[in-house]
Amino acid sequence: MMKMFPFSGRYLLGILLASVLSVGPAAHAERLKDLAGFQGVRQNQLVGYGLVVGLDGSGDQTTQTPFTVQSIISMLQQLGVSIPVGTSLQLKNVAAVMVTTSLPPFSQPGQTLDVTVSSMGNAKSIRGGTLLMTPLKGADNQIYAMAQGNVLVGGVGAAANGSKAQINHLSVGRISSGATVERSVPSSFGQGNTIQLELNTSDFSTASRVVDAINRRFGPDTAAAVDGRVIQVKAPPSDQRVAFLGNLESIDVTPAQMVAKVILNARTGSIVMNQAVTLDTCAVAHGNLSVVVNTDNAVSQPNALAGGQTAATANSNIAITKDGGQLLMLKAGVSLTEVVKALNAIGATPQDLLAILQAIKASGALRADLEII
Structure with missing residues (x-):
């Protein structure tokens, strides 16, 4: 039987109005470090392939994951253990994993990093396992860190006699301070007489405001905008540069x-709009078409002396109802409050609002860009 849920767009947009408009219409200043970053100051992704041992019978099925057996044989050979050719290893306590982490900017040898360990075979769980020494490489195929340690998994599971219970994920774990940096990444950040400041979002107006704020703080001609994203700033000598950048990040910019x-x-029916959205006067007609299918199961029982057989029957009733469409005029709204009020007047479900907003945009009445995720 089909169930009908009375969930309307009024409820969704009411939550949107309460959460978004509570901030207030007035723009406020933000720190420059929240709006931009320095060119060359970035993280670098590291990845490695390793083995987790010490599992309680929940490791890879080696007959289906031959790379696990190959890795074990190669590791044992490096440790001086020779395995006869043709030996079939049936292991249950080992799992092949991928180890990932991010190398922060200005990292130095000896610094520790947190790593994420993810099973790549058919291991049921890597809970309680130990990651063996795993080299972590960058995009240039150079080793920048070594990882090893006990894997901490946030889930738990149990199975017996065909029954299974599991909480959270058992194939991914984490090792706090599980990797040690072995090599630093060369950086040209401290070289030259200028630094490049990059806005998180390209905007010519914001770039102009940032330039004005920097020049007011450190003097004229200190900063100049290269484009809508990059701002070139004159920097002092290297021994004064860190203090200068600290003061630069603390500048307030609106x-x-x-x-x-x-x-x-489109998958969840969620609709989010920013405060710059406006609406021109338009008319919208909205009507709902509902299809309800009810099925009643019954049993047909023949008489005692009849030669028939008992049979199950299903009786289905289909009802189609159509609500009368109503043409509503939405007045022009120059603020998000008025736009939300206008959309609430339609009384449509969130899924209907997706199509209605697209139609309003196509008519030219919605002054905003539509982005479907």
Whole structure:
């Protein structure tokens, strides 16, 4: 039987109004470190292939994951253990894993990093296992860190006689301070007389405001905008550069209002819009078509002396109802409050609002960019 849920767009947009408009219409200043970053100051992704041992019978099925057996044989050979050719290893306590982490900027040898360990075979769980020494490489195929340690898994599971219970994920774990940096990444950040400041979001108005704020703080001609994202700043000598950058990050800048945008999530029916969204006067007709199918199961029982057989029957009733469409006029709204009120007047479900907003955008009445995720 089909169930009908009375979930309307009024409920969704009411939550949106309460959460978004509580911030207030006035723009506020933000620290420059929250709006931009320095060119060359970035993380680097590291990845490695390793083995987790010491599992309680929940490791890879070696007949289905031959790379696990090959890795074990290669590791044992490096440790001086020779295995006869043709030996079939049936192991249950070993799992092949991928180890990933990020190398922070300015990392130095000896620094420790947290690593994530993920099973790549058919291991049931890596809970309680120990990661053996695993080299972590960067995009240039050079080793930058070594990882090893006990894997901590946040889930738990149990199975017996065909029954299974599991909480959270058992194939991914984490090792705190499980990797040690072995090599630093060369950086040209401290070289030259200028540094490049990159905005997180390209915007010419915000870039102009950042330049004005820097020049007011450190003097004219200190900063100049290269484009809508990159700002070139004159930097002092290297022995004074760290203090200068610390003062630069603490400058308060009021960012410009962003481009009007509406985000539509077609899978969940979520609708999010920023404060710059406006609406012109338009008319919208909305009607609902509902199809309800009810099925009643019954049993047909023949008489005692009849030669028939008992049979199950299903009786289905299909009802189609159509609500009368109503043409509603939405008045022009110059603020997010008025736009939400206008959309609430339609009384549509979130899924219907996805199509209605697209139609309003196509008519030119919605002053915003639509982005479907």
